[in-house]
Amino acid sequence: DAGITQSPRHKVTETGTPVTLRCHQTENHRYMYWYRQDPGHGLRLIHYSYGVKDTDKGEVSDGYSVSRSKTEDFLLTLESATSSQTSVYFCAIRTGTGSTDTQYFGPGTRLTVL
Amino acid sequence: LAKTTQPISMDSYEGQEVNITCSHNNIATNDYITWYQQFPSQGPRFIIQGYKTKVTNEVASLFIPADRKSSTLSLPRVSLSDTAVYYCLVGDEYGGSQGNLIFGKGTKLSVKP
Numbered sequence: 001d002a003g004i005t006q007s008p009r010h011k012v013t014e015t016g017t018p019v020t021l022r023c024h025q026t027e028n029h030r031y032m033y034w035y036r037q038d039p040g041h042g043l044r045l046i047h048y049s050y051g052v053k054d055t056d057k058g059e060v061s062d063g064y065s066v067s068r069s070k071t072e073d074f075l076l077t078l079e080s081a082t083s084s085q086t087s088v089y090f091c092a093i094r095t096g097t098g099s100t101d102t103q104y105f106g107p108g109t110r111l112t113v114l
Numbered sequence: 115l116a117k118t119t120q121p122i123s124m125d126s127y128e129g130q131e132v133n134i135t136c137s138h139n140n141i142a143t144n145d146y147i148t149w150y151q152q153f154p155s156q157g158p159r160f161i162i163q164g165y166k167t168k169v170t171n172e173v174a175s176l177f178i179p180a181d182r183k184s185s186t187l188s189l190p191r192v193s194l195s196d197t198a199v200y201y202c203l204v205g206d207e208y209g210g211s212q213g214n215l216i217f218g219k220g221t222k223l224s225v226k227p
Contacts, residue, residue: 035217042201043158043217090157101205102148105157 003027004106006091012112019078021109023091025071031094032074033103034058034066036087043090049074081113118202123222132189134221136202139183147178147185150201152220158201162187189223197225 003026013019023032034046035058045058047066055066063085065077078085091106120136138147146165150158162169164176164185175188189196199220 040219042219045217092157102160102163103158104160108155108157 004091004093004104006089006106006109008109009107010110012114013081014114015082016080017113019081019111019113021076021089021091021111023074023076023106025074025093027093028071029093029095030071032068033092033094034064034074034076035090035092036060036085037090037108038087046076046089081111083113085111086113087111118204118218120200120202120218120221122219123224125224125226126192127226128193129191132192132196132223132225134187134189134200134202134223135184136187137184138202138204141182141204145205147176147182148203148205149174149176149187150203150217152199152201158217161200192223192225194225194227196223198223 005024007022011019031050033048035043036046037043044060046060046064047055047058049055049066049068052068052071055068063078065079067075074091076089089109089111092103094103095101118136118138120134124134126132146163148163149161151161152158162171162174162176164178166178166182169176177186177188185202187200199222201217201220203217
């Protein structure tokens with residue numbers, strides 16, 4: 001599992017509430033990613049990071065922000081949660097920077113916005 | 115970006131060989147092809163990766179023709195535990211500042227007794 005943990009694993013919140021999901025890695029990888037997975041859509045990239053304080057948007061970044069103040073932690077924030085953000089969120093790390101690298105995923109966080 | 119196309123679903127029986135084909139017509143010269151497996155309630159798991167010809171590991175084989183516009187994941191003698199969604203991905207500018215992979219909808223493989 002490449003030392004990836006996500007917290008919380010499950011969360012139920014109400015519309016309009018801020019929510020922060022945490023991804024933690026123990027192997028000092030440079031690249032980290034946040035995906036969401038919804039039925040019929042597969043995995044879609046929200047944001048990614050290529051170093052401390054270096055982040056960029058993915059395919060579905062609207063309504064989300066991220067921060068990476070330390071190599072090991074990548075935080076995903078929903079400033080004001082909406083029901084459309086009910087999803088399973090996966091964090092991933094990428095090993096290295098070359099063409100043969102792969103991504104390893106965390107166990108996921110199931111978020112329900114009521 | 116090199117997007118991929120693969121069947122939405124496939125059915126098989128235990129003990130059979132399963133081949134899942136993925137098309138990626140716009141693959142770039144430096145792109146590698148990677149396959150992931152995902153079980154329900156878990157994150158995707160790396161299966162195999164290749165650039166051209168054939169790659170084999172303890173889990174699967176990957177066949178890539180010379181033009182690299184498609185690839186085939188081969189699972190020998192599947193069991194019920196191989197029931198999962200399989201994703202074909204092509205790398206995006208590895209080595210640059212991006213490095214994000216594009217996941218399609220995957221192929222849902224159902225293995226029956």
